[in-house]
Amino acid sequence: MTSPYLIRFTSPIGRIELQADDTALTTLTIERDGALPHDDLPEHPSPLLAAARAQLEEYFAGRRTDFDLPVRLHGTPFQQAVWAELQRLGWGEATSYGALAAAVGRPxxxxxxxxxxxxxxxxxxxxxxxxLASDGRITGYSGGQGVSTKLWLLGHEQIGFAA
Structure with missing residues (x-):
């Protein structure tokens, strides 16, 4: 099921599709191989989506290091716990899969x-x-074009990693 509000815009890592309901952002998708999940649907903007686009554009321009946007993340209780830990990370901070496991009580x-x-x-x-992996390596990325998208984001935030 899609959220009622939808916009797309171009970014340095490809087109981005944002969806929201009446009170929160629900998905952000980075273009993969020239396509977004809802390219077949017309845009349906909202003030929240406009604010999200503006904040993301500021982030990509290097003028924003954190986001002040309501999000609604649908997932299992385990996923919710992991995502809550991710939300604690700030600009330029990295963690490992093992550290996340320990933080959610699942070493x-x-x-x-x-x-x-x-x-x-x-x-x-x-x-x-x-x-990142416990040794600082990049092990993958599911957004956009995968590892190349992650490399751009890490470089943008000046997060070091092992080759």
Missing amino acids: GSARAIGGAVGANPMPIIVGCHRV
């Missing part, structure tokens, strides 16, 4: 953490790009 569950991170419906705003 040793880094693979499950990876699944929850990859299912994040609000990348960038809920900074899943800030999660």
